[in-house]
Amino acid sequence: MGVDASSWTAEVPSSVSGLQGSCIVIPCSFNYPEPKITPSELTGIWFKGAYKVIYHPDSSSVIKDYKGRTGLVGDLRQKNCSLRIDPLRHSDKGPFTFRIEIKDHSKASYKDDTVSIAVSSSPDPPSLSVREEVKVGEEVSASCSVSHSCPSDPPLLTWSHSGTPSIQSQQQTNGQWEVTSSLTIRSTIADNNQPLVCTAAYRGGKTVRSSKTLNVKYAPVDVKVEGVSSVKEGDSVELRCSSDSNPAVHSYRWHNSRGPLPTMGPTITLENVTRLTEALYCTAINTEGQGQSSSLKLSVEYPPVIKVGSACTSDSSMITCLCIVDSEPPGTVEWSLPAGPLPSTRVEMHGSVTMVTLQRALGFSETVHCNASNTQGNATLSFTVPTNDKMFMLYVSIGIAALVVVVILIIMSACLSTKKGGRSHSNQPITSMQDMDAAKGASSDPSPSRKEQKDSSSEIHTNYYTNDQLYGNIEAEEDGDPFECDGGDDGVYANV
Secondary structure, three states: OOOOOOOOEEEOOOEEEEEOOOOEEEOOEEEOOOOOOOOOOEEEEEEEOOOEEEEOOOHHHOOHHHOOOEEEOOOHHHOEOOEEEOOOOOOOOOOEEEEEEEOOOOEEEOOOOOEEEEEEOOOOOOEEEEOOEEEOOOEEEEEEEEEEOOOOOOOEEEEOOOOOOEEEEEEOOOOOEEEEEEEEEEOOHHHOOOEEEEEEEOOOOOEEEEEEEOEEEEEEEEEEEEOOOEEEOOOOEEEEEEEEEEOOOOEEEEEEOOEEOOOOOOEEEEOOOOOOOOOEEEEEEEOOEEEEOOOEOOEEEEEEEEOOOOEEEEOOOEEEEEEEEEEEOOOEEEEEEOOEEEOOOEEEEEOOEEEEEEEEEOOOOOEEEEEEEEOOEEEEEEEEOOOOHHHHHHHHHHHHHHHHHHHHHHHHHHHHHHHHHOOOOOOOOOOOHHHHHHHHHHOOOOOOOHHHHHHHHHOOOOOOOOHHHHHOOOOOOOOOOOOOOOOOHHHHOOOO
16 A cells, blocks of 8 residues: 555545445555564554544444444454445544554554545436447447445446346445446347436445437338228329338338339329229338338229129029129128019128129019119119020920820720711711712612722721811721721821
């Protein structure tokens, strides 16, 4: 400590600073003229003022106000007389003086080397050092330092940012120590405009803090197109490009699927919007780079339109009607007859397109209506249920078959009646109009040739007096009944 080894000298700071409620160590070194024999016992004593003992190896000698609060932290044999006061009170201002008593040698009080204590009720804020302006992703080193007077119980330094700090402690002059915490962080967008805080917590509950606001530079992020969520067809709409960036965006670009648009500012106006208006996106640019938004497709509202493909069809047993409606927002689609509504069989939704199906059993052949409506308007289309050609042919075929059956039954009935009752007219069949004239003449000529008439019996005859004219190709046998139906069913169907 630089004291004169041949004289009674001591070295203490004239003043030290301490925090009320913490501890304080007054650094002290002393010297005395060396005796010829090494002293066997050294006694160090501290006084407040001229006579109030604040430290003595015999605690009974210590005044009440300092009992249990003082102690030597130095080794007197090493000529270190440093004093610790814990906890420090506001009344512990001093001045304080050290006295040494050497057994069998001498004793002295170092009255000219006094020390005072500056007691503060609150500590000074930490000293925080960090590079405040950084680019996103860069590593940043920060340090936080604080002075204190209690090396055995230094203040605790903490950071507002996550990470693992390193701690160093170093003794300063005038009874002060400095503790330093260093932290390395990687800057993110979330750190921009956020304070980096270092907090020092002292024993007794007192805390102080210092902060620095980080300025993190980054290209535009969270770029998006903002505006109304929906618009009526034919209206105009203004859209805005927004983003988060540091520094601020200095230019914008707008695009659709075909390429860039002439608008360069943060807003764009679309005139006469239709359902076919293309999706668009924007690009925001600053000195750090650029960012692009996702595409925005406007929700354009328009009244219902009943699409091509809507129709009614039929099969062997069912009528099926399909109504395809395009509208935004999707509305309601219903079927109806002139007499009232009909329940739909199935409803399918495909974005703005609604497909509604109606199925009915065959046999209803009226006009049906598809009615569509939403908040923008309504539409109606009428359908005439088609005639089923296949069913028509089936009905015609059934009718023809029934007619054939009736004709057959009539023929069979005629055959049966002929077999049972025979003929009610002349036994001689008439084969032609000439024969009829001859028959009239025979009534006045009673002598006709029977042989000639009999010889003609083997010819094919037609009966003009019964229904036998239906069977023009039926041949009568010479032997037996000349009007018997020959050949079974073959004769019956010969002329059908």
